[in-house]
Amino acid sequence: MSDNPLTEEQVKQLNEIASLPQEQQQEKLPAFLKTLSPEQLEFLKKQQGQGGCPFCLIVEGKLQSKTIYQDDKVLAVLDIRPATAGHVLVLPKKHCSVMGQMNDEEVAHIFMIANKLASLLFETLQAEGTNIFVANGQTAGQTVDHVLVHVIPRFKDDGLQLTWTGQEVEDAKLEDLKNKLSGKIGVKEQVVEEAPVIEEKEEKAEERFPDF
Ligand SMILES: [Zn+2]
Structure with missing residues (x-):
């Protein structure tokens, strides 16, 4: 330069x-x-x-990282300040602040890799569960300006709190929200017509769930 x-x-x-x-x-x-x-x-x-951006520096090889996987689109590294041991970060190689800036193909790919990593954590670390987590925006807990998909292995009594108490909400409020949101995600809905339910099957379902 x-x-x-x-x-x-x-x-x-x-x-x-x-x-x-x-x-x-x-x-x-x-x-x-x-x-x-x-x-x-x-x-x-x-x-x-x-x-x-520290994660762009990692992508460029200018900052060290414990790499688990990489291809031309994404990089998966161990979080150096993990929520639990084995916490992996999957990030797009292209700098994006929030997931909304990634295209559909990139989003599909990053979640495919995150899902494979989650399976790997089950198998190799004997995780009893996993959380796959994205924070979009500071209010949501985002601390670095680069999209990160957290894959966090969970163990019994690991002390990690990712739970919330469900709020009471009136049906009218839910209906209002439904009207604001439904049919507006910009993806054509494709629902395959279901074959007519055979009566025999219905009876069997009732037998299995007598409370219904
Ligand atoms: Zn970046």
Whole structure:
């Protein structure tokens, strides 16, 4: 880059710092920044705005990670601050802030991989359950500006709280919400006409569920 005001030596130093674990980065970065001119600092700030995303740096191989899987679209790494041991993050290689920015194919692929990883966690870590979780937006608990699909293995008494108490809601409110939302997701509904139910089957169902 010809308009890069940093010297080659400074770029090298910066890359070395970026490859360190986060704690060491925080230790070494301030001292390095003090050696820069205001112009150089301004340049770095701009760079950060565009490419300072830690997960993009991981994708580019500029930050270390414990990679579990990768292809041309996604990368799966171990979370270095896991909710439980074996917590995996699946992320798109292309920078996207929220899942709504990904196309249908990318979304389908990332969830396919997340699902395979969940099965792997069952098999290899003897997980008793898994949570597949996405936080879209800060209000939803998103802390990094890059889509992450969390695949969290669950173990009995692991102490992790991902539960909520269902609220009381009136039927009119549900009806109102239904009217606001139904038929509006922008996907053509395709419901295959069901074959007429054979009476015999109905009787059998009643036998199995006498309370109905
Ligand atoms: Zn990113």
